[in-house]
Amino acid sequence: MAFLKVIPLEEALKVVLSFELPVKVEEVDLANALGRIVAEDVYSPTDVPPFDRATVDGYAVRAEDTFMASEASPVKLKVVGEVHAGEVPSIELGKGETVYISTGAMLPKNADAVIQFEDVERVNDEIIIQKPAYPGLGVMKKGADIEKGKLLIKKGTKLTFKETALLSAVGIHKVRVFKRPRVAVISTGNEVVLPGQELKPGQIYDINGRAITDAVNELGGEGIFIGIAQDNRDSLKELIERAIEVGDLIILSGGASGGMRDLTASVIEELGEVKVHGIAIQPGKPTIIGIVKGKPIFGLPGYPTSCLTNFTLLIAPLLLKSLGREGKVKKVKAKLKHKVFSVKGRRQFLPVKLEGNIAVPILKGSGAVTSFIDADGFIEIPENVESLDEGEEVEVILFSF
Ligand SMILES: Nc1nc2c(c(=O)[nH]1)N[C@H]1C(S)=C(S)[C@@H](COP(=O)(O)OP(=O)(O)OC[C@H]3O[C@@H](n4cnc5c(N)ncnc54)[C@H](O)[C@@H]3O)O[C@H]1N2
Numbered sequence: 001m002a003f004l005k006v007i008p009l010e011e012a013l014k015v016v017l018s019f020e021l022p023v024k025v026e027e028v029d030l031a032n033a034l035g036r037i038v039a040e041d042v043y044s045p046t047d048v049p050p051f052d053r054a055t056v057d058g059y060a061v062r063a064e065d066t067f068m069a070s071e072a073s074p075v076k077l078k079v080v081g082e083v084h085a086g087e088v089p090s091i092e093l094g095k096g097e098t099v100y101i102s103t104g105a106m107l108p109k110n111a112d113a114v115i116q117f118e119d120v121e122r123v124n125d126e127i128i129i130q131k132p133a134y135p136g137l138g139v140m141k142k143g144a145d146i147e148k149g150k151l152l153i154k155k156g157t158k159l160t161f162k163e164t165a166l167l168s169a170v171g172i173h174k175v176r177v178f179k180r181p182r183v184a185v186i187s188t189g190n191e192v193v194l195p196g197q198e199l200k201p202g203q204i205y206d207i208n209g210r211a212i213t214d215a216v217n218e219l220g221g222e223g224i225f226i227g228i229a230q231d232n233r234d235s236l237k238e239l240i241e242r243a244i245e246v247g248d249l250i251i252l253s254g255g256a257s258g259g260m261r262d263l264t265a266s267v268i269e270e271l272g273e274v275k276v277h278g279i280a281i282q283p284g285k286p287t288i289i290g291i292v293k294g295k296p297i298f299g300l301p302g303y304p305t306s307c308l309t310n311f312t313l314l315i316a317p318l319l320l321k322s323l324g325r326e327g328k329v330k331k332v333k334a335k336l337k338h339k340v341f342s343v344k345g346r347r348q349f350l351p352v353k354l355e356g357n358i359a360v361p362i363l364k365g366s367g368a369v370t371s372f373i374d375a376d377g378f379i380e381i382p383e384n385v386e387s388l389d390e391g392e393e394v395e396v397i398l399f400s401f
């Protein structure tokens, strides 16, 4: 193991993307499909609507019967029946005939328009029309909304309520999705305690455990929080071994650097292999990438902003790839609100808040948790660049999956 021998981000990413996570597919009920990633393209098995349908309450007519209608010379049609939603009309419209029809009902044969009842005068079993109807008025044609055979959802799409609505519309009640990769999450540090516990002097609440677990969940994986390891080899080993049992991938945070109590790298080396310790980026220099019992294991920096930035840069692409999502994190273009400075020779990732298409830099530093909580994403400042100017176009890597 080369202790803190920094390598470029691209090299580190190559190591990460060489890991193969198990890719499995399962079928789930639509009711449990929200947030899951679709494993194959989904095509519509049916037309929506499945029949020509009235879009208003009124009278179904043959439009040609009304072409001559005017205020001076109204047309009269005979009402020969009624058809309501859910019924199959038994009537075929003859010349000069109409039926009362409810919104959502199937058009009777030969009808090609529906005139809303407000626009006709009903006198006993006749309606009086003063304005011509055109074919298609008040009608949604079969398949006009969604055509049978249309590609509805592409493989790799994360299901939101819109997609589950779309699947409902075509009657699909089971969907094939990628199994969620199981990601075991460990926080480390004697000072770190779980929210809900009393905070003693010198202690802080665990942020990374929740944040990483939920970032994994948001991305489509299954985050499993294992616990908080103390800063000693036995505690770290015990939690890593538990994590290996349940996870396809393991993420630790804290203790990644080279301080006296930073043990993560050497414990990983004892249990398996450290492949990378040190990446030429800021934040994230002390990041660890390794493998234990065939499972990828990551040690992220303890500072929550550094931790989540590096999760997004390094681990999200691997999880996205294993979920058929092409390994790409979301990016948007924006203009920088004001000039920012960086240190030459350091490749920096700076949190920014988006106000429309303006990226507002957050300059509190990676030691502040609000640096990433207030941020929508972060921008890159390459190592050979000392500053970016006000109004310069930047690419924002989003903290959302
Ligand atoms: N001599 C040097 N010291 C430090 C350097 C350096 O280059 N030379 N780099 C600093 C930077 S940058 C970072 S990042 C940290 C990373 O070190 P570690 O990964 O070993 O992180 P820790 O020391 O364990 O923790 C750093 C900080 O974050 C807090 N923390 C840790 N875990 C959590 C958690 N789960 N939730 C909330 N906060 C957490 C921890 O209490 C520390 O305050 O090293 C710097 N030092």
Ligand code: MOO
Pocket (backbone or CB within 6 Å): 281, 282, 283, 284, 285, 286, 301, 303, 306, 307, 366, 367
């Ligand atoms: O690496 Mo620290 O992660 O620079 O903030």
